[in-house]
Amino acid sequence: MLVMKFGGTSVGSAGLISRVAGIVQDAKADKDHLVVVVSAMKGVTDSLIEAARAAAEGNDEVYWGVKADLLAKHLDAVGELVGDDDRVEIGGVIEDRLHDLERLCRSVAVLGELTVRSLDMVVAIGEKLSSIIMAATLRTQGTKAQAIDTTQIVITDESFGAANPLMKETRVKVRESLLPLLERGVVPVVTGYIGATAEGVPTTLGRGGSDYTAAIIGGCLDADEVQIWTDVDGILTADPKIVPEARTLEELSYAEAAELAYFGADVLHPKTIKPIVEQSIPLRIKNTFNPAHPGTLIIEKPGLSRHITPAIISTKDLGLIIVAGGDETWTPEVAARALSRLARAGVDVLMFSQSFSERNLSLVVRQSDMEHSLKALQREFESDFDKGSMLHLDVQEHVATISMVGVPGENGASIVPQTFAALGKHGTKVLSIAQASSEYNVSFVVTEDEVDETVRFLHHELGLQGGRIGAD
Amino acid sequence: MFEGVFYFSVFSYRVKGMSYGLKCILCGAEYPPMEIRYSCDCGGLLDVAHDLSSLRGQLSRELFDSRLVERTPPYNSGVWRYKELVLPVDNGWMVSRPEGNTNLYRSPRLSKWVGVDDLYLKHEGENPTGSFKDRGMTVGVTKAKLLGCKAVACASTGNTSASMAAYAALADLSAIVFIPEGKVASGKLSQALAYGARTLEVKGDFDVVMRLVRQVCEKFDIYLLNSINPFRIEGQKSIIFEMLQQLGWVAPDWIVLPAGNLGNVSAFGKALWELAELGLVERMPRLAAVQARGANPFYRSFVGGFRKREKVKAQTLATAIRIGDPVSYHRAVRALRWTNGLVVEVSDGEIMDAKAQIDMAGIGCEPASAAAVAGAKRLVGADTIRLGETVVIVLTGHLLKDPQVTLDYHLERLEGITPAYANRPVLIEPTVEAVREALEDDL
Numbered sequence A: 001m002l003v004m005k006f007g008g009t010s011v012g013s014a015g016l017i018s019r020v021a022g023i024v025q026d027a028k029a030d031k032d033h034l035v036v037v038v039s040a041m042k043g044v045t046d047s048l049i050e051a052a053r054a055a056a057e058g059n060d061e062v063y064w065g066v067k068a069d070l071l072a073k074h075l076d077a078v079g080e081l082v083g084d085d086d087r088v089e090i091g092g093v094i095e096d097r098l099h100d101l102e103r104l105c106r107s108v109a110v111l112g113e114l115t116v117r118s119l120d121m122v123v124a125i126g127e128k129l130s131s132i133i134m135a136a137t138l139r140t141q142g143t144k145a146q147a148i149d150t151t152q153i154v155i156t157d158e159s160f161g162a163a164n165p166l167m168k169e170t171r172v173k174v175r176e177s178l179l180p181l182l183e184r185g186v187v188p189v190v191t192g193y194i195g196a197t198a199e200g201v202p203t204t205l206g207r208g209g210s211d212y213t214a215a216i217i218g219g220c221l222d223a224d225e226v227q228i229w230t231d232v233d234g235i236l237t238a239d240p241k242i243v244p245e246a247r248t249l250e251e252l253s254y255a256e257a258a259e260l261a262y263f264g265a266d267v268l269h270p271k272t273i274k275p276i277v278e279q280s281i282p283l284r285i286k287n288t289f290n291p292a293h294p295g296t297l298i299i300e301k302p303g304l305s306r307h308i309t310p311a312i313i314s315t316k317d318l319g320l321i322i323v324a325g326g327d328e329t330w331t332p333e334v335a336a337r338a339l340s341r342l343a344r345a346g347v348d349v350l351m352f353s354q355s356f357s358e359r360n361l362s363l364v365v366r367q368s369d370m371e372h373s374l375k376a377l378q379r380e381f382e383s384d385f386d387k388g389s390m391l392h393l394d395v396q397e398h399v400a401t402i403s404m405v406g407v408p409g410e411n412g413a414s415i416v417p418q419t420f421a422a423l424g425k426h427g428t429k430v431l432s433i434a435q436a437s438s439e440y441n442v443s444f445v446v447t448e449d450e451v452d453e454t455v456r457f458l459h460h461e462l463g464l465q466g467g468r469i470g471a472d
Numbered sequence B: 001m002f003e004g005v006f007y008f009s010v011f012s013y014r015v016k017g018m019s020y021g022l023k024c025i026l027c028g029a030e031y032p033p034m035e036i037r038y039s040c041d042c043g044g045l046l047d048v049a050h051d052l053s054s055l056r057g058q059l060s061r062e063l064f065d066s067r068l069v070e071r072t073p074p075y076n077s078g079v080w081r082y083k084e085l086v087l088p089v090d091n092g093w094m095v096s097r098p099e100g101n102t103n104l105y106r107s108p109r110l111s112k113w114v115g116v117d118d119l120y121l122k123h124e125g126e127n128p129t130g131s132f133k134d135r136g137m138t139v140g141v142t143k144a145k146l147l148g149c150k151a152v153a154c155a156s157t158g159n160t161s162a163s164m165a166a167y168a169a170l171a172d173l174s175a176i177v178f179i180p181e182g183k184v185a186s187g188k189l190s191q192a193l194a195y196g197a198r199t200l201e202v203k204g205d206f207d208v209v210m211r212l213v214r215q216v217c218e219k220f221d222i223y224l225l226n227s228i229n230p231f232r233i234e235g236q237k238s239i240i241f242e243m244l245q246q247l248g249w250v251a252p253d254w255i256v257l258p259a260g261n262l263g264n265v266s267a268f269g270k271a272l273w274e275l276a277e278l279g280l281v282e283r284m285p286r287l288a289a290v291q292a293r294g295a296n297p298f299y300r301s302f303v304g305g306f307r308k309r310e311k312v313k314a315q316t317l318a319t320a321i322r323i324g325d326p327v328s329y330h331r332a333v334r335a336l337r338w339t340n341g342l343v344v345e346v347s348d349g350e351i352m353d354a355k356a357q358i359d360m361a362g363i364g365c366e367p368a369s370a371a372a373v374a375g376a377k378r379l380v381g382a383d384t385i386r387l388g389e390t391v392v393i394v395l396t397g398h399l400l401k402d403p404q405v406t407l408d409y410h411l412e413r414l415e416g417i418t419p420a421y422a423n424r425p426v427l428i429e430p431t432v433e434a435v436r437e438a439l440e441d442d443l
Helices: A012-028 A044-056 A060-081 A084-111 A116-140 A167-183 A210-220 A252-260 A269-280 A332-344 A367-380 A382-386 A415-426 A448-461 B052-058 B061-069 B080-086 B110-112 B133-146 B160-171 B186-193 B206-220 B230-236 B238-246 B263-277 B295-303 B329-336 B350-360 B368-379 B403-410 B432-438
Strands: A002-006 A034-038 A145-148 A186-191 A193-197 A202-204 A225-228 A251-253 A281-287 A296-299 A309-325 A351-354 A360-366 A392-405 A431-433 A441-447 B021-025 B046-048 B118-123 B151-155 B174-178 B200-201 B254-256 B286-292 B341-346 B390-395
Touching: A002 A012, A002 A210, A002 A441, A012 A034, A034 A116, A034 A167, A044 A060, A044 A084, A044 A116, A060 A084, A060 A116, A084 A116, A116 A145, A116 A202, A145 A167, A167 A186, A167 A210, A186 A210, A186 A441, A186 B390, A193 B263, A210 A225, A210 A269, A210 A441, A210 B046, A225 B118, A251 A252, A251 B295, A252 A269, A252 A296, A252 A309, A269 A281, A296 B341, A309 A332, A309 A448, A332 A360, A332 B186, A332 B350, A351 B021, A351 B254, A360 A367, A367 A392, A382 B368, A392 A415, A392 A448, A392 B295, A415 A441, A415 A448, A441 A448, A441 B080, A441 B238, B046 B230, B052 B263, B052 B295, B061 B080, B061 B238, B080 B230, B080 B238, B110 B118, B110 B350, B110 B368, B118 B238, B133 B151, B133 B230, B151 B160, B151 B206, B160 B174, B160 B186, B174 B186, B174 B263, B186 B403, B200 B206, B230 B238, B230 B263, B238 B368, B238 B390, B254 B263, B254 B368, B263 B286, B263 B329, B286 B295, B286 B329, B286 B368, B295 B341, B341 B368, B368 B390
Parallel strands: A002 A034, A002 A225, A034 A186, A145 A186, A225 A281, A251 A296, B118 B390, B151 B174, B174 B200, B254 B286, B254 B390, B286 B341
Antiparallel strands: A193 A202, A281 A296, A309 A360, A309 A392, A351 A360, A392 A441, A431 A441, B021 B046
């Protein structure tokens, strides 16, 4: 049993939906039991959010405009993809769903407020539309398919905007609805990203949640493999927009993939791995635009003969705050206070480190959170400053982090020493370093204007490019 | 930047009476515009620095667009249309064919082959002498006249000499051309000879010739017109101005170009930076410079994070970019930084297959130009260029510049290269039956 998830870029246009239908049909020839999970067409989720926010501000024009645009976009796709028998009916369903959008926006406008709960109801429409069109396209092209709305089968808690699935209940419902369809040779086309509470109130799984849906469905149905189809060949050794020579990693362990996802490898929703790991289901990243490429396989124990092939993840637009102090004033309490104050202020501290003898703590936050963070820390240590202590805050804006993620190879050699040797050779100014004892990843902070060149240098120096770029 | 090298931006400059001056990109030293010099005393390359703060008030998209209807000099030229950002001289001094006004093509065939829907090709081979060099030469030769020089010279792999010879003839100046022995395509050599340049074939490769010509120009008071001369760069900037004008001033996501001596990479970066400063363009496209694998010093420097300026012994059949130690290295590094650009390399085989596709699209180009298309295809394959992005590829020279290599490709005579798209002529008996047999597949 195979689960195939297609993201927004892969279903971004009528042409692409048709291409995906072709890929699904090829897969069906091989694997009889097949479930497809789809995201909304590219750009639709953002438009829906825009509409909802505008409605809350009383801006009717905007959400009418969005409704009109989405209607045109989806009906055009229907016109191109869906056969005569279905077309009218499907067109009607599309119109109904978008009428829901208008109704919801009107309610939001009347209330003058957009709650996370209401937002979830609005954005859920995107996936409903795409799944209906995809199922209809498959039918038109000769494959039995049926659109399934996960608000009926994926049961979650009430954390609107980033809901957590209740796996026991979900398993029952998913198996109940989908197994009979699979037995009859029908391909269920399931909405990604959305679910509902036990009371039936729609929820969403968080940005990029369609991957998570695929993993959940795969887990519930004891899938043989879950495939995430995207617009890159797989998980690469670096961002190809920075390093064209980046190579596709053939195999990764669950642990590495989880680290990469967390650090923003941008290919996997961070929570996707959990349902997969629990049942040791293989996860494969594939490229919709290059289906022949094997992609990246994520499994429990990748081939032991594999050399260390770390991946380099870089994140820009960050800021560095250093809480520093002289001898007497520094206590372990200072670090604890700083971190808990920022946590209370709702700031995501992406990385922090404190070295052994130096009395200072470096914190990495998003550049957009800098002002807020500094204010919070100023307030926290106000009394210390007043008492004339040596404690002070140093700031460096516009920094970036580079993380090397990779399991030690069979000879036990880790990427850490190689990375530092390379950095030394390059002469990059490293502002801060952090490594958890797992040896799976080491992260360091550099200035934003040095990051791309440093990534390229590391990639080249560590020999990550392998063969020729652009060739399979 | 890790050698402690810091590049100066080209900001406002004002000299009494002239709105531009010369500024060193390494040390920032300034020189008067009428001084004959090609580099700073510190060894750094020079920029022509315009007075952008006062130009900001004068220049606009509408102004440039309004000049498109002009049929007379100077605005009929695709270079002098942007006069204020190129060389603000009195019209009487300009030596102009006119040049520029090159087409921006779309080709479904090439879009499919490269893998990008929004693909444009700007064909600089449509300039008067068949390459983009004319844009730099019109400015360089104009400057030579302004300075009262009687002779101009250059080291060349072909296109520069052809262009310089033509413009020198137009301006009634003596032209002296230095070429590396045996390594210039026949079309180009014939041009230099035809336009009347005194041609010196030097026993050595391009890099040897380049060093020689610099020494000669200092010694004999001849005006040097290689792209080390910052006025050449100013003219080449107009490729970007014209391209953006043709795209309605909407910047593409990528601009891909072949890279040899790095004159264009430098010029494109400077042009984009100036347009951004003047508010004429909203965002920076990314520059992708493509080198031939056998002549890839800039690529090597790039993958090493520009830690070191690499040099190689160049070897490629794309002779226009057969350069091992590019003169404009620092300007080009700066350009890539300004535009978040990249460098890629392609093999001679990929270049020739790309050229065959461009030729078969009815557009045609010389080998070096095709490197850019091969590079774009590579970047699409690497997921660096993504679906939905707009890409403009700059074709630098006309198909007729190198007829020999075109023939050799289709007759399968290129050593080490198996052509994917050979179009072999067939010898037949003079009978209708023989024709029918030969054309079986087509008819």
